[in-house]
Amino acid sequence: MKYFSLSNHSIQASFKDAVIQGLAPDRGLFFPESITPLSKDFMDSIEQYSNHEIAFEAIKQFVGDEIPSDVLKEIIQETLTFEFPVVPISDQISTLELFHGPTMAFKDVGAKFMAKCLEYFNSESDDHVTVLVATSGDTGGAVANGFLGTKGVDVVILYPSGKVSDIQEKQLTTLGQNITALEVNGVFDDCQDMVKTAFLDGGIPKKLTSANSINIARWLPQMFYFFFAYKQLKSTGKEIVFSVPSGNFGNICAGFMAQKLGLPVKTLVASTNVNDTVPNFLASGEYDVQPSIATISNAMDVSDPSNFIRIQQLFNNDFNRLKEHLASFSFSDELTRKAMIEIFENSDYIADPHGAVGYLGLKEFNLNSNQIGVFLETAHPVKFLPVVEKTLNVNVAIPSQIEKVMNKEKKSIHISTYEDLKGYLNS
Numbered sequence: 001m002k003y004f005s006l007s008n009h010s011i012q013a014s015f016k017d018a019v020i021q022g023l024a025p026d027r028g029l030f031f032p033e034s035i036t037p038l039s040k041d042f043m044d045s046i047e048q049y050s051n052h053e054i055a056f057e058a059i060k061q062f063v064g065d066e067i068p069s070d071v072l073k074e075i076i077q078e079t080l081t082f083e084f085p086v087v088p089i090s091d092q093i094s095t096l097e098l099f100h101g102p103t104m105a106f107k108d109v110g111a112k113f114m115a116k117c118l119e120y121f122n123s124e125s126d127d128h129v130t131v132l133v134a135t136s137g138d139t140g141g142a143v144a145n146g147f148l149g150t151k152g153v154d155v156v157i158l159y160p161s162g163k164v165s166d167i168q169e170k171q172l173t174t175l176g177q178n179i180t181a182l183e184v185n186g187v188f189d190d191c192q193d194m195v196k197t198a199f200l201d202g203g204i205p206k207k208l209t210s211a212n213s214i215n216i217a218r219w220l221p222q223m224f225y226f227f228f229a230y231k232q233l234k235s236t237g238k239e240i241v242f243s244v245p246s247g248n249f250g251n252i253c254a255g256f257m258a259q260k261l262g263l264p265v266k267t268l269v270a271s272t273n274v275n276d277t278v279p280n281f282l283a284s285g286e287y288d289v290q291p292s293i294a295t296i297s298n299a300m301d302v303s304d305p306s307n308f309i310r311i312q313q314l315f316n317n318d319f320n321r322l323k324e325h326l327a328s329f330s331f332s333d334e335l336t337r338k339a340m341i342e343i344f345e346n347s348d349y350i351a352d353p354h355g356a357v358g359y360l361g362l363k364e365f366n367l368n369s370n371q372i373g374v375f376l377e378t379a380h381p382v383k384f385l386p387v388v389e390k391t392l393n394v395n396v397a398i399p400s401q402i403e404k405v406m407n408k409e410k411k412s413i414h415i416s417t418y419e420d421l422k423g424y425l426n427s
């Protein structure tokens with residue numbers, strides 16, 4: 001499969017090169033040259049297939065012959081080691097729980113899949129790749145866990161000192177081996193800027209790649225979730241409306257890829273916090289980026305979502321067609337807390353702030369009686385413990401995979417400037 005750069009369509013790369021490079025040389029995002037729908041027979045009998053089989057069918061055309069089928073099947077098996085249950089919240093609303101993986105956020109799937117692809121490509125050569133990633137919380141942990149011990153790959157994670165939760169910090173600073181955590185005196189944007197500068201800096205002799213959702217191997221496997229939910233809800237005969245708590249819009253963009261592959265969904269709802277560039281764009285036609293605002297759903301504090309350009313490409317940059325299939329609403333922290341309380345009181349379910357934003361999106365969308373709403377629960381509430389416990393006045397039990405890291409010793413290297421980062425990378 002060939003990929004082209006969305007900034008310059010004549011720049012092309014194979015799957016392998018697109019994964020290793022992360023971004024195209026002109027800084028554009030890679031996009032697949034063609035998307036072939038899955039057969040109607042397959043979609044009609046999806047409940048007869050295992051999750052591993054569904055994932056293989058969904059992703060195989062995007063990998064092409066660059067990874068042999070048997071190896072790709074193994075990669076999927078090593079990636080999907082947990083369940084993706086749909087849990088009813090009310091008559092018309094359910095949640096798709098994506099947090100049963102090792103770091104309890106949905107990013108585990110993409111991180112592991114990408115790590116295994118890089119490992120396969122490196123097994124054919126002695127090349128060394130350095131994955132450089134900035135995190136506001138969840139990405140760091142998922143990438144650290146997904147890439148731990150991956151041959152030929154070093155991982156460098158930049159995170160803002162004092163700005164991630166205790167659990168998130170432990171998840172990215174305690175693993176050791178090929179994972180290094182750089183603790184930056186600054187905010188998330190400083191981390192992100194340093195990473196971007198490093199990618200543009202010709203003076204770093206290492207091969208650098210990104211493990212954010214701009215990387216196709218992190219982005220594409222997220223399609224699987226939407227098929228898994230459909231498989232569980234198909235027998236209801238209802239049209240599914242997904243609400244996706246969105247920050248960088250990678251997850252919802254994967255949902256639109258699933259739609260392109262033939263998943264029978266009409267509309268997806270992008271639910272955001274007050275970082276509302278996309279909801280405003282749909283309402284006014286103007287894409288106006290304001291500085292990002294800190295919220296209690298901090299994994300979505302993104303004001304210029306990288307993947308939105310891919311969604312526009314999927315609709316041939318046709319604003320009206322996009323609006324037929326994408327609804328988008330934004331919600332304040334106050335409304336988010338109220339939703340968490342409502343879900344808890346009505347359904348005895350503890351949603352994390354991101355899931356609660358997704359729930360609000362479905363309420364705002366106003367489902368009709370032929371529709372069933374599914375919001376993605378993108379992280380376990382334990383990852384946002386102080387907010388959840390304070391808002392709901394409950395104690396959340398600490399799951400074993402979190403408890404395991406809580407007792408480990410934090411190891412990080414403090415840095416303050418880009419020169420510090422460059423010094424580390426060149427040492």
Ligand SMILES: *Cc1c(COP(=O)(O)O)cnc(C)c1O
Nearest residue numbers: 138247248249250251299378379
């Ligand atoms: C990353 C993340 C999101 C946002 O996903 P995008 O693909 O960036 O839109 C939402 N919720 C949680 C918990 C996350 O970690």
